[in-house]
Amino acid sequence: MNITSAFDSGNIQVVEARDPQQIRLRMVDDAHTEKHQWFHFALHGAAGQACRLLLENAGSAAYVDGWQDYQAVASYDRESWFRVPTRFDDSGLIIEHTPEADLVYYAYFAPYPSERHRDLIAQAQCDDRVQYHCLGQSPDGQSLDLLQIGELEDGKKVCWIIARQHPGETMAQWWMEGCLDTLLDDTNAISLALRQRCVFLLVPNMNPDGSRRGHLRHNALGVDLNRAWRQPSAETSPEVFHVLERMSQTGVDFFLDVHGDEALPYNFIAGSEGIPGWDARQQAQLDGYKQALKAATPEFQTEHGYPVDPPGEANLDIGSNFIGHRFGCLSMTLEMPFKDNADLPNPLVGWSPERAAALAGPCLQALWEGLEQNRI
Template sequence: MKTKLSLLVIVAWALSITALPSVASASCSFADIHFSSDFDSGRLDGCEQTASNSYTLTLKPENTPINPSPWYAFQVTNQSETAQTITITLLSDGAPARYQPRISSDKQNWQPVPYEKDQQQMQFQVTVTDTVYVAGGEIIDTSFYPSWLAELAPTALITLGESSQGRPIHALEHRVDGSADWLVIIGRQHPPEVTGALALVHFSQLLFSDDTAMRVFRQRYNILLVPMVNPDGVAAGNWRHNANGVDLNRDWKRRSQAETQAVHAKLTAITAAGGRIRLALDFHSTWRDVFYTMTADYVTVSGEPLQQPQLVNDWLTALANELAMPIENKPSHNPNSGVFKQYIADQFGVHGVTYEVGDQTDREHIKRSAEAALTTLIKQLFPDY
């Protein structure tokens, strides 16, 4: 099927927000055009036809207050026998456009849509011949992770527990006899942060590959990989939160949610059994590529300095040299923030890093950077290699 792009979308601000405890998928039918978000990770909260080929689609957050990151993902079906060019206006409560539109006929292969935007609007064009999906990025839904993890390391697949709505929190637990050292990797605390999810996939794909260096590393290090900490939010297409309206990456101090409790229980079980967490990575997306790190001289809440204080600085310096480009390293600490990297530092006395990928970072660069990040990291974690 050929899909020709020709769709005008304007993302506008609303003046107020109504808190919604939960958001149901929307489905709207007009003469020949049908919109639906009735699929995993779909998000659309209402639709209205405003002219013969013009439609207004509304987006609302799962609850407020919220970091304004409007996610959208919907299917457009043309039920006529000829291609139609339609104009869509996306109205988003309390937030400007953030995520660049992408289009797919199968939810597997995605193409960016050329667009223009300013502070309040985004414009792009699409022509619908049959059925297409439009989303704020590639759709990586909840069904992807268990099958992908099983392909990476089928004997290491475990479930840490259940989310607030009872979805399994899938993980890989790679164990090495005679080694106490652990590398921890998590992702998808914030559902729409797709570029961070892509980086985690590339990073982990190489980590569990047959590459010689990776095989040697896996003979020395235990690995805990939790690629989707917030399955409820991913399934619902939430902007930021879990099913209870909580930002999980602000909950690591209180650990009030089932998701943070499940990960915490696993990490504390590891250390109670004599394991040593050496580093933890948390993959996210934001406006640009940046690493949020702990300050090297940080003293934890227990009064102890971080182990291997220069580990992350040395790693990111090596990464910059490998990529032959600057790497933005933003060190900070805030014991009351509730973010994962701070929790790792205070709970286990080691570095936690928030690995942020730009929303519009080139997909090939995401892959190249993630692979370079891993190859340079293992040389820091395993200097005898």
């Protein structure tokens, strides 16, 4: 029996793995931090054996509330991921599973591999409706990829959508894949209408280094990119620096930052209500978008979410707050669960790559309705 994680987005430290009932593991901190919660590893040679895998340092994870009612994901083929029995107690996070094959992968959420990202970018640029731009390089020397759909023309709304500032929130890039598929679907009337009225600038993966390294929240230098927007650095947070530089050239009429939330088992929108100068127009934009999204899909709700910041007290280091303040536009964060959607539970897969991708269509529909109502 062996346990390995020396692969794209792999993360685990083996403490002991001789007895399948006493497998002891530890999650590895993001580089230059003491934060951990992402795990992704392979178990070899345990087919037909009842295994008990203990992640000993789960109690010191970044978001301990994330373990309540959480079920880890597993896969034999790295394509189809399913939930396995998982519980959290004083000893740590315990996964109990009897593998059906001699190679099985476990992860915090279904990984979105770096090679799949590169395939996504390469395939998109082959579409004559898409322009590819390399905005710069990450600290590890990876490209910072931007996909542009449409031309920057007078009268067109400039819509920026970014994902995966926090690399462990892989559902965000699964959502982005669904967004790209929807926007380029010529049988989708809403997508056709949006492309007539908007130019889309998509950053499918804001944090390629953290993604490949198996981080939860940080880039290669230990920077939380979603706390770096007010004063981004070309040296320590080039991912934000280069995106913001391009935004300064294009302007922003609509901004959506796609994330995942460890604790809350719901899909929800976090607005930028607490920014300085927040007014009735911006509140109407936000309320209208959320109402349209709720009407478009039962996967979305407005009852549960983050507390609203008091007036003038929003943290402008956070991307959606900073963009909303600087550009005066509708600027939001979409949060999806690591667990399941408690309103529409699916015990077999929980919240999944397929469900995340499917949510992109309703999000675009809500944007179109905002344009139709002249709210955006």
